Amino acid sequence: MKIGIPRALLYYYYYPLWKTFFETLGCEVIISGKTTIDLLDKGIKASVSDICVPIKILNGHVLELLESDVDYIFLPRMMSIRKGEFFCPKFMGLPDMVRHSLPGAKDKILFPNISSLSDDISDDKLYYDMGQRLGVTDKNIKESLKEGRKVWNEFRRFSKEDYTALEAMDYVLEGKLPEKQVEDINITIGLMGYVYDVYDDLVSMGIVDRLRKMGVKVITFEMMDEVMLDRELDSMKKRLFWTFSNKLLAAGYKFLKDESIDGIIHVTAFGCGPDSLIGKLMEIDSEKLGKPFMTIRVDEHTGENHLQTRIEAFVDMIYRKKSKYIKEA
Numbered sequence: 001m002k003i004g005i006p007r008a009l010l011y012y013y014y015y016p017l018w019k020t021f022f023e024t025l026g027c028e029v030i031i032s033g034k035t036t037i038d039l040l041d042k043g044i045k046a047s048v049s050d051i052c053v054p055i056k057i058l059n060g061h062v063l064e065l066l067e068s069d070v071d072y073i074f075l076p077r078m079m080s081i082r083k084g085e086f087f088c089p090k091f092m093g094l095p096d097m098v099r100h101s102l103p104g105a106k107d108k109i110l111f112p113n114i115s116s117l118s119d120d121i122s123d124d125k126l127y128y129d130m131g132q133r134l135g136v137t138d139k140n141i142k143e144s145l146k147e148g149r150k151v152w153n154e155f156r157r158f159s160k161e162d163y164t165a166l167e168a169m170d171y172v173l174e175g176k177l178p179e180k181q182v183e184d185i186n187i188t189i190g191l192m193g194y195v196y197d198v199y200d201d202l203v204s205m206g207i208v209d210r211l212r213k214m215g216v217k218v219i220t221f222e223m224m225d226e227v228m229l230d231r232e233l234d235s236m237k238k239r240l241f242w243t244f245s246n247k248l249l250a251a252g253y254k255f256l257k258d259e260s261i262d263g264i265i266h267v268t269a270f271g272c273g274p275d276s277l278i279g280k281l282m283e284i285d286s287e288k289l290g291k292p293f294m295t296i297r298v299d300e301h302t303g304e305n306h307l308q309t310r311i312e313a314f315v316d317m318i319y320r321k322k323s324k325y326i327k328e329a
């Protein structure tokens with residue numbers, strides 16, 4: 001049986017778990033290709049106009065899988081991974097939106113309801129109903145998830161050694177060790193952004209590699225310890241409702257206080273409601289604390305040159321700020 005997984009949204013956080021799970025069940029896993037302009041165009045045509053760019057991209061990936069010969073497409077309904085917090089509503093309604101708006105999708109989508117108390121979403125009970133559709137036993141589900149959990153834990157452990165989600169995936173799934181990171185580190189930047197923005201080729205246009213080429217060490221929220229991020233949130237007067245937005249904000253506040261972080265870049269895709277809140281909070285607090293902060297908002301029309309110019313100018317400004325500080329000291 002062939003299971004399609006869209007290379008979008010939480011693919012960049014949970015793919016090692018899901019791939020190992022389905023393969024241990026005996027399925028073949030097919031992922032959609034990288035995001036291209038053409039794929040995005042198809043996603044845009046299939047989406048309501050005011051939805052955020054990552055959902056338009058997701059629609060493009062699902063359409064690509066629908067055109068292939070997969071038996072099912074895995075698109076879980078992500079509800080919650082923290083008590084009292086939820087995923088952005090677009091995640092919760094996603095399976096319904098896709099099933100009822102993309103031709104041919106209705107009977108092809110596998111959508112277990114994912115509700116858990118931690119980032120670990122490998123509780124077998126969550127997947128039993130889906131197992132019935134696939135004709136596998138609860139025991140098969142349990143054993144396959146156990147394998148998936150092992151790989152995912154390794155993926156998370158490796159991410160926390162300052163490797164990107166893509167590098168950690170290559171390591172745990174392909175056994176490929178990442179190339180050496182920046183050796184001559186001059187500055188460190190905290191990069192805020194959802195995994196599906198930071199690692200999507202079209203949204204962030206390889207921002208991590210671009211920064212590394214400029215001698216910048218990059219830290220993202222998934223490289224940080226979840227317990228530490230939770231502690232950071234505890235010190236806030238009020239948490240947001242959305243877990244991944246909370247993770248970004250917690251990382252942002254940590255970056256603001258951490259003297260080893262020279263500046264913060266927030267990558268956001270057009271149409272994201274939660275991000276407009278996070279961006280504003282960060283803007284206010286970074287100004288108060290005098291930490292350089294820049295937002296890069298990407299839409300369907302953003303060009304590479306624009307992005308490159310902005311990050312070069314930002315990095316250059318931090319270099320100048322740092323060298324002035326060193327001279328004065």
Ligand code: SF4
Nearest residue numbers: 052054088090272273
């Ligand atoms: S958090 Fe923002 S970018 Fe992500 S799905 Fe929700 S609205 Fe879209």
